[in-house]
Amino acid sequence: RGPTSRRAPTSNPVKNLGQRQDVSKDCRSTAQRTTMTDEFISDYLKPEIRVTASIQNHKLKAEENHVDNRLSATDDNRKSTTDNRIATTDNRKATTDNRKLTTDDRKLTTDNHVNNNIKSEEFSGLTPSPKFQRTNSLRDSKRKTEKGLSKEAVDALQATEDYTKVTLKTGHSQKAVKEVEGGKEQTQDTLLLQIKGKLSMQTRLVATHFSSLNAHDTYILVTSSHLYQFNGANTTVMKKSKGTEICNAITMAKEFKCMADRATILEQSRGSYMLKQFYQLLNTNSENDQVSEKLLDDEEFEQEMIRENICYKLNAETDSFELMEELSARRLKHSRLRDNEIYCFDYGPEVYVWIGKNADKSARRNAMVAGRQIFDAKQRPSWGVFERVAGGLEHSLFREKFKDWPDVNAKNVLAVKNPCAPKKDKISYAQMEPCDVHEMRRPLPEKPPGLVLEMTDVGRGTGLPTDLSQDIFGHDVETTGVEMWRITDNSYEEYPKEKYGEFYSGESFIIRWAYRVMQGGRKQDHETGRDRAAFFFWQGSDCSIKEKGKSAFLTVRVDSERAPQIPLTQAHEPPAFLQIFQGGMVTYSGKISDQKEQKHSERLFLHRGELECESNLIQLPEISPLSLRSRGCFVLQDGTHRLYVWSGCKSSRHTVAGAVCAARTLADSKLRGTRVCEVEEGKESKEFWSLFTGGKQPYPSLLQDTRSYNQSIRLYNLYEEQKEFKFLEKEYSCRAPEVTAPYPFLQSDLYENDQPALFILDAIFKVYVWVGWWPSQSHDGEAMAHTGSAVTDFTERYRLSLHTAQEYAAEDGCEVEVVRAGAEPDEFRSLFPWWNLLWEGVPTDQPGPSPLAVELRKFLKTEYTLEELQERPVPLGCDPLRLEQYLPPSDFMAMFSMAKEEFLLLQPWKQTKEKKKYGLF
Secondary structure (H helix, E strand, O other): OOOOOOOOOOHHHHHHHEEEHHHHHHHHHHHHHHHHHHOOOOOOOOHHHHHHHHHHHHHHHHHHHHHHHHHHHHHHHHHHHHHHHHHHHHHHHHHHHHEEEHHHHHHHHHHHHHHHHHHHHHHHHHOOOOOHHHHHHHHHHHHHHOOOHHHHHHHHHHOOOOHHOOOOOOOOOOOEEEEEOOOOOOOOOOOEHHHHEOOOEEEEEEEEHHHHHHHOOOOEEEEEOOEEEEEEEOHHHHHHHHHHHHHHHHHHEEEOOOOOOOOEEEEEEOOOOHHHHHHOOOOOOOOOOOOOOOOOOHHHHHHHHHHHHHEEEEEEOOEEEOOHHHOOOOOOHHHHHHHEEEEEEEEOOEEEEEEOOOOHHHEEEHHHHHHHHHHHHOOOOOOEEEEEEEOOOOOOHHHOOOOOOOOHHHHHOOOOOOOOOOOOOOOOOOHHHOOOHHOOOOOOOOOOOEEOOOEEEOOOOEEEEOOOHOEEEEEEEEEEEEEEEEEEEOOEEEEOOHHHHHEEEOOEEEEEEEEEEEEEEEOHHHHHOOEEEEEEEEOOOOOOHHHHHHHHHHHHOOOOOOOOOEEEEOOOOOOOHHHOOOEEEEEEEOOOEEEEOOOOEEEEEEOOOHEEEEEEEEEEEOOOOOOOOOEEEEEEEEEOOEEEEOOOOOOOOHHHHHHHHHHHHHHHOOOOOEEEEEOOOOOOOHHHOOOOOOOOOOOOOOOOOOOOOOOOOOEEEEEEOEEEEEEEEEEOOOOOOOOOOOOOOHHHHHHHHOOOOOEEEEEEOEEEEEEEOOEEEOOOOOOOOOOOOOHHHHHHHHHHHHHHHHHHHHHOOEEEEEEEEEOOHHHOOOOOOOOOOOOOOOOOOOOOOEEEEHHOOOOOOOOOOOOHHHHOOOOOOOOOOOOOHOOOOHHHHHHOOOHHHHHOOOOOHHHHHHHHOOOOO
């Protein structure tokens, strides 16, 4: 090794140094032996050899000296390196000892300082200051940490609080439900919910006791660690489905402090150890106890529960709840709640104070006090609850009190799905709700929609009054001229002025109305005071499609002024058109050529119009007692120049006055020399009845009815649009404020709709559900299918219509009857001014009228045979997406080898595969 080698020694450097010294001694002994050899050679060998040996001897000496120098230098370097390392180690030890000494000195100094302070404070009679207490604590904690204790353990050991004297506050939790009469409060929250009903499922809180169970209903037991769904032996599929829905909501949101991950479904018909445990939780230990078999009608239960509902609204000024009758005794909708209000809902054993998100803070504090007064005002069961419900944090028991509470969990939770829920890409009518009857009963605006011409509302033809409260500046409309043309075969001809106002159901006419709009009674500038015109092309009800198209085409030729053109059909004229003739409009049946021979024959006219200037007469096709209506007025013309004005017993004064005015106008202008006679219903003469075909005959008269008919009937069209069931009220364009219209609607309002149509007719003291028919052809002449999805959709709309009519009639407690097109009873037909029994395309084999309860009962059947479910269309009231659920349990088990609840847990594609085997998909 050279002297520059820096390889670290692998053992003690001192020992290695001794070994190297021994090696150098061996090298020196070798050199001595070499010298002795050289001397021997020099004495005995030849001189040449001695010279050579001498040279070699010098070389060896030089090499020896070089080796000695190298060894000595290496040994010196190694010794110095070893000495430096030993010195460095000694310095490090000394530094460590100094640090330890310094630390000890500091500890001693701190201890002396603390002891001196403690002694001084003890001497002065004071307790040690917190500052030095913390110092001692830190010192002790360091010592204990060095011994292996954690910081938390050290803090616990150093704590000086006496926890035996601490009183813990109880957290705000849901009030525990008490046991049956006289029992103490339970140590954990336990709720028993009952699900009962048919049309509108009711979820109510009942006593947590075995006696509350019934074999015909579904129950949910909620504890802090378990969730049970108990299905009675005779419960329905819909109740089970509703129970599953509520259990899913409870487990997802951990409502009622229930930490169960899933619900345990228990069937009464299947005994199990879980069922025994369920019974034990309901305070029964006897194995002989039997679940009640007493049947309580679901419909009666629903009505009784709804009647008990009471709603209060907090009055911020008095800090007390006020009764809201319009929201009581009914099942509310979620849209009725306002975020800035506070309500109190009294459901008998359950009382909730609902506080909106934006409610006043001061009102919130007083709401619970006022709500408690309501709760204590009645004698309630010991298991009753009184709760505060915050807006947006409602639990399932509260949400189920409303008919359309939105599912807020479905938007954010994706892992948990309701197995009974239909697919999103298909319309689910089961999720749709009936129409809001409160919106349906809302009064119509006093002012009917007027006629707008050239961006000006002419009202009823005389203008609009000024209404500063609605920023409406009125204007007057003045008629300046009228012209009429009659449509002929291929052209049009002027109509004689003396016949203005005479129309025929088989003809078409063109009327030019010239008028002027004035504001404040004075002629204004060119924009408002100029002469204007409008063209009406009037089409009779007996006109053919060709004649109607011809009238529209010829109106364009007549209108050289490019004025507005308005199509009109018989009996649907607006008030602005009727006032043109000032009560002199008469519509005869047939054509002009047919009337020449009947000018002085018997005719029967119906009076229409709510004002005298809008009165008009319409000739009826037959002179029959069945054409008379007790709420209307009729004009009967005989052949001896006499006009009888017949007024019904329930006709109003303005109707009689308008009919008399129209009869006199007809007598003066068109039947000169004719005398007008007034006849009241029930006081007719034999001469009067002799003019009718067949004489006096029974007709739907109201002479024996003592009720007052001072309201107008109302008509609603029910339909589905964008997955929502809606209604559209038919409006009578000629209605007038503060005046009742006896017969505002016509048969065509029902029959000239896309069939099958659904209508609700409010006849004041009775409500009708009118059901249309399935046409054999569409408007385009194509055949229409009577099976498949179209029939299924109509069936669901029909069900919703029945529920809507039931809720609508419940407001007044009147009767509901279902009638079908082509089989309407005389009582229903008498609600219209006239009725055509031979309407084209209407079937004559429709079933007769039936009560609402009978029709609803068809939707309540819960079990069908496989053959019935395989029929198309499906049975009335069945959900086509869940046909397998309507099978009896025994048949379901035999077909699918599993229970209905287990089938719902399968993947959707597996369910579909199994249903296809039996034609249930």
